[in-house]
Structures are given as structure tokens and as C-alpha cells.
Amino acid sequence: MGTTTNGALWALAHAERAALAEDLAALEPGQWRHQTLCGRWDVEQVVAHLIAAASLNQWQWLRSMLGARFNPGVHNQRRLQDHVGATPEETLDRFRTIVYSTTAPSSHTAAYLGEVLVHSQDIRLPLGLGRVPSVEALTPVAEFFARHDFAVDSKSNAAGFELRADDGPFAAGDGDLVTGTTLALVMAIAGRQAYLEDLEGPGVPALAARISGR
Structure with a gap:
């Protein structure tokens, strides 16, 4: 894979999280319940999933997967529920706290950048939001x-x-x-x-x- 450094990949992930937070801040209350491209999850649930993904280190992820008997769907749903706020505004506040996180279960930083990029578009496309990630971020x-x-x-x-x-x-x-x-x-x-x-x-x-x- 290319020559993009680990630090540069995290910087791109941080920029894309910040861009998503800006888009989310402009949503109407009903838009948080809008269906996304991510299966049965609505907008707030996808955001909560992104919070969870940026909050688990290797050992926390492993314990969660063990508890889920290595079923990724069960693991993802459980951790998502940990991070949904009482209101969409609270969920957004929680998302803002992980914008600059570098916490991840492994060293596959391009994959975690990809998670941010894909889930951002899972939200944006159904809502008709025009922002798209940069080619610089998408290429790695x-x-x-x-x-x-x-x-x-x-x-x-x-x-x-x-x-x-x-x-x-x-x-x-x-x-x-x-x-x-x-x-x-x-x-x-x-x-x-x-x-x-x-x-x-x-x-x-x-x-x-x-x-x-x-």
C-alpha cells in the first residue's frame, strides 16, 4: 500500500471525523432517525458505532469479541448501545470527544480511516448531503x-x-x-x-x- 505514513493516515481520519461532526451538527431531529446504507442502523446508531470503534483498544476489543463468541454483529450492536446518548445531541457530543482519538484494536490504520469514510457516506448519501471525502484520504x-x-x-x-x-x-x-x-x-x-x-x-x-x- 502506498507510502502514506501512519501519522498521516490518522490526520486524515481526524479531518474526516471533524467534517462528519460538522455535517451532523446541521441535522434536523428527524434526520437522526433516517435509514442509512448500513443495514438496519439509523444515523444515530452509525454515529454511536463510530464512537465505539474509536474507543476500544486491542484488549477491550478482544474481551468484547470473546463475550460475543466472536460474532461481529453481536459485538458491534453491544458496543453501539454503550455509546448512544439520551438524545442525538448527546450522541453528537460523544462523537466530538473521539474526533482526534488514535485508539484502535490493531495497527491497521488505513482500515480505521476507511471505517470513518464509508460510514460517513452511509449517512450522507441517504440524507442528500453533498460533502465527499478527499481523494487524498480515499486513495490509501x-x-x-x-x-x-x-x-x-x-x-x-x-x-x-x-x-x-x-x-x-x-x-x-x-x-x-x-x-x-x-x-x-x-x-x-x-x-x-x-x-x-x-x-x-x-x-x-x-x-x-x-x-x-x-
């Missing part, structure tokens, strides 16, 4: 996602395709071509079907079938 995530299944099955989704960004330097893989913005490629291989319409190339139908489970 795209490179990591193309090479690893970590939290999302991105490597498995990308396998057998040539992925090529049309707005930045990202390129990976061999096979049928799939092109688009770095954001659309990241979100698609993270399993977000809503971004498939932003991609082009002969590999798009097969990628769509793969991430939809057909």
Missing part, C-alpha cells in the same frame, strides 16, 4: 481495501476485476475493467450497492451481482 483506503478483507469483504469483492479511479492514482487488480471515482470504487467494494450506478466498464454487472449476493 482503496489500496488497503483491494488487498485485505478487514471488517468488510472488500478484497473478495474486488477479486478478478481491474479497478481504476478516474479522479486519482488508485489502480489495482486484473480482469474486467471497473472505473469510476475513488469514492465510488471504495464504497462499491465495501458492499454499498448504491454506488454501483457511479461506475462504468465491462466488469460492473459481475461486481454488482457479487456484492448483491446473486
Whole structure:
């Protein structure tokens, strides 16, 4: 993966968290209950999940996973509930406290940057919020996602395709071509079907079938 340093990756994650906090501050109360691209979770639940992800070190994460019998869904739901506030405003205040956190269960910093980027768009796209992450932040995530299944099955989704960004330097893989913005490629291989319409190339139908489970 590229030459982006660990410190630079954390700086990008902090900037993207701060940008999301700014967007969240402008939401109307009902928007916190809006469905996201992240399964059954609404906006507040995704924010609580991001707080949890930035609050667990390696041993806390391991204890939680042991308690969940290594079921990530159970682990995520339990830790999410730990961080939902009594009101959306309280949840947002809690999110602001972790904007500059570097706490994480492992040293895979690009993955944690990716978590912030993907979940931010999980919130923004359904709400029609126009802000998008920078290509600078997206590129190391795209490179990591193309090479690893970590939290999302991105490597498995990308396998057998040539992925090529049309707005930045990202390129990976061999096979049928799939092109688009770095954001659309990241979100698609993270399993977000809503971004498939932003991609082009002969590999798009097969990628769509793969991430939809057909």
C-alpha cells in the first residue's frame, strides 16, 4: 500500500471525523432517525458505532469479541448501545470527544480511516448531503481495501476485476475493467450497492451481482 505514513493516515481520519461532526451538527431531529446504507442502523446508531470503534483498544476489543463468541454483529450492536446518548445531541457530543482519538484494536490504520469514510457516506448519501471525502484520504483506503478483507469483504469483492479511479492514482487488480471515482470504487467494494450506478466498464454487472449476493 502506498507510502502514506501512519501519522498521516490518522490526520486524515481526524479531518474526516471533524467534517462528519460538522455535517451532523446541521441535522434536523428527524434526520437522526433516517435509514442509512448500513443495514438496519439509523444515523444515530452509525454515529454511536463510530464512537465505539474509536474507543476500544486491542484488549477491550478482544474481551468484547470473546463475550460475543466472536460474532461481529453481536459485538458491534453491544458496543453501539454503550455509546448512544439520551438524545442525538448527546450522541453528537460523544462523537466530538473521539474526533482526534488514535485508539484502535490493531495497527491497521488505513482500515480505521476507511471505517470513518464509508460510514460517513452511509449517512450522507441517504440524507442528500453533498460533502465527499478527499481523494487524498480515499486513495490509501482503496489500496488497503483491494488487498485485505478487514471488517468488510472488500478484497473478495474486488477479486478478478481491474479497478481504476478516474479522479486519482488508485489502480489495482486484473480482469474486467471497473472505473469510476475513488469514492465510488471504495464504497462499491465495501458492499454499498448504491454506488454501483457511479461506475462504468465491462466488469460492473459481475461486481454488482457479487456484492448483491446473486
